[in-house]
Amino acid sequence: SSELTQDPAVSVALGQTVRITCQGDSLRSYSASWLQQKPGQAPLLVIYGKNNRPSGIPDRFSGSTSGNTASLTITGAQAEDEADYYCNSRDSSGSHPHVLFGGGTKLTVL
Amino acid sequence: QVQLQESGPGLVKPSGTLSLSCDVSGDSISSYNWWSWVRQPPGKGLEWIGEIYHTGSTSNNPSLKTRVSISVDKSKNHFSLELTSMTAADTAVYYCARVKRYYDSSGYVEYFQDWGQGTQVTVSS
16 A cells, blocks of 8 residues: 655754645545644644645645645744644555554654 | 543453453534544554544454454443454454544545554563
């Protein structure tokens, strides 16, 4: 079956822009969503669909997809953005549709 | 505001069965949403376990095969997870979540909108 691949770790200087990517064949057919998880906390949805932010998520978070790669961009990263980020999408390969999560990217804000 | 709360034993014996419930408040379990279980082993990433719709329709992670059973209780507005033949590899934080699905101009959209706080499950004798 398919999988979603993320870089294990990314760093960004405070106030700069960072892009976190997620690759997988399922992204050619299904949109990705992005989750932020801070230590000891449950995941929090930050981006879904084409490029939608839930209420309360700052507009410095944005999403895009090209081919089999989805990207989460943080424009002007803040200290509070330091967290693990996971992409996810549906996958219809194999005998039954199911959900995939990427392995996660640890974002460090320097 | 939707709230989800997991409950169940924190300790399960090897070869035993895990039973967890997720109480939903602020939304009806019979609404147009799917309800899902996700787990996270210590220091690792998220793993989807399975999902259920209020009609009883389910889908599970192929890697867990027939070990997983998910059910819904409309009278209690909650859904449940059973995971059999537990081993140390099943030690994880288990989350329940509300999943929204719809179609818009860009196509099919699905996302995990709301999460419970998670419950730690340890497999040990």
